[in-house]
Amino acid sequence: MPRPGFVLDVDRSTPPILFHHGESFRLEKLPAGRSRVLYPGEPLQALRDPDGAIRHALDHPLGDSEPLRALLRPGMRLTICFDDISLPLPPMRAPDVRQRIIEAVLDLAAEAGVDDVHLIAALALHRRMTEAELRHAVGDRVYDAFAPDGLLYNHDAEDPGNLAFLGTTPDGEEVEINKRAAESDLIVYVNINMVAMDGGHKSTATGLASYRSLRHHHNVQTMRRSTSFMDRHSSELHSSNWRMGKVVRDAGVKIFQIETTLNNDTFGTSGPMSVLQKREWEWSPRDRATFVAMKAGLDRMPLKARRKIFQSWRAPYGLTSVQAGEVEAVHEVTTGNVFRQQLVELEGQTDILTMGLPYICPYNVNSVMNPILVMCLGLGYFFNMYRGRPPVREGGVVIMSHPTTWEFHPVHHPSYIDFFEQVLSETTDPVEIEARFEKSFAEDEWYRHLYRTSYAYHGVHPFYMWYWGCHGLAYTGKVIIVGGDKAAVRRLGFSAASTLPDALEMAQDVVGRDATITHLHNPPLVMADVK
């Protein structure tokens, strides 16, 4: 029986706490008597027969939907869309859950005699997936059957000939999605719901959308009113997507939604990485020796080698649930299953929130975690891992641990480089950035060309990363990065500290002496349910 997550009140006997620190780790002693640590729950029991569970979900849909079998017929146009490389994190060991589901769906389609099938990686403005990444996601069998004929491909949000305008929401938001998907008799969308934010109407309304459509909810105003992204009912981002979802449905686009949840088994129960998901006081002599050896080795390795090691890690996630059918009914059950693994009750707020940022975020899989992504991961994602209220009070301090090197992947993140050099050197205010710079980056022909033909994120993507963190930015009084490159951290508008005690000292200027602290022991993922 896996133990649920819990809150540890730090006392003098509490051992140093693990902080992820990019491609390394730190062990930090938190002040006793005024600190608490939010620990994630242990991995839930995975389904024993995932393929059987998938077949059952397809045959017993939720909400107002017929079984998939009944929706398939000869002569129809079927489009299977699936989440891109940004999910799950880290990528999971083969077979990926998308492969399992897509094979099950295609098997039913073959049985029904469906000939016209397309598979689309729903990546919105993310970079295109490479062949190896697509193969990992859908499996060799599906890739070899469809990709050579051009029937498995990445969504292109800048291809005017392959976008369909479906209408406008009552709030004036334009809805434009992939034309092939829009004109299909049925879209089957395969989701991996890593966090509560994923899935629902956001799958189609965001994953298959164009810039024209995305700009209506990926903007500063919407992001600031999303408190938090992980709580759909308090997220303006989701409200906008739900309005767009209604437009999609009213336009006659039929969607069969499949959502899946994974357990917290990020680093496995054996092997050197397993120590990362154990509680520090339960580390055995072997765990300690492994950790010491691993850290010593990593600290002596060049950054590129460390990055290669970490990026090659494949998480042994287990499937905990799969549900299919009508979008909203499915998403309701999925969210409950995500919370079952991640949600931990927390009493009240503290003055300081600390977090160790790992080597990966949704936008640097097989890539480099640049400073903009550090900001996005810390203030956009980890800060938002709450329901109710943030674990830190308004005007409090966020302390993040990450090397924050001044380094960018030139192929994946070309517009990030210019954003960092040209935009952040002038201002870090999201409202000003949006007003002065967004349009020129979003419509830049060179970025557009790289997005469509190379493996680059769209020109506007770094802006979205900045907006993603703007709620956290406006909410907190100060952001400190421990162990970060001073120049890069300063460019982000934050303060750099060499050690955690230094950072806590610096935080005193904002929150006073003897400030209370919450540490988010993340990953594996944990979400605070703040009362």
Add this chain to the structure above:
Amino acid sequence: MVTRRLPRLPFPLSAPTVPEGLETPAGRPRSGADYDTAWARRYPARLARAALVEAVGRPVVAALADPRREGLDRLDPLRRDGEPVIFAANHHSHLDTPVLLTSIPEPWRHTLFAGAAADYFFRTPVTSALAALAINAVPIERTKVSRRSADRLAELIDAGWSLLIFPEGGRSPDGWGQPFRGGAAYLAVRCGVPVVPVHIEGTGRILRKGRTLPRPASTRVTFGSPLRPAPDHDARRFGVVVEQAVAALADEAATDWWQARRRAHAGATPTLTGPDAPGWRRAWALGDPSRRRRRQRRRWPEL
């Protein structure tokens, strides 16, 4: 030329002759269908076999066949439980067994025994011992229906060993497959274990029946989803399911997974046995036998 026979050594230096009218009591058979292979499943022999497969078999297979292994993920649900399995594959070449021995994953690789023709592999004491040691072969009588063979195999499966069997009963004579015999299906129904269909493509190009020297070529081994007999399946009906599954894998190897699934659901999967036509038309329908043709060295005529 006059040949002279060497004088026979006198008893007791040679075996005694048997007086007429008397029968010697039957000893332990040293070859044939009743050859006792139990010794080959004891730890020293298992260790020797593991070393043989890894140190000799694997490099040889890599050099000759360079197998591309597909569908191993389909075995994941079985791997967790580690239950015994029957691997049923098509059969083109003597190379099929080493290719499979190096392709079948743990936990089955080192608890695997192979059903081998008693009249071929167990002809002499030497071949019997070699077959038992190298591939953990257990004799099967293929010339007659024998309860003893079936009982022996079933006992081993019940004891936790997995079976590698070629249900065609022998290597392909012409490149096409042969109808499956019922042994694998019978054992699956009797022992309640799953059958994993396996398709091997390309070994016939390397060392087909009748050839003595191998010629390197690429191969592909495709593992299918495990099959379990349905409640209404008898051995005969389940045997048809197994054969269809291997045929579908052959179709998958020849085309792609999607085409193969569509044809399988439409009942239009090409059979393993090829067209029902004599002579050249069967050979013609096989197509180009060599996918990876070696570049011919240009030769000038000798003047």
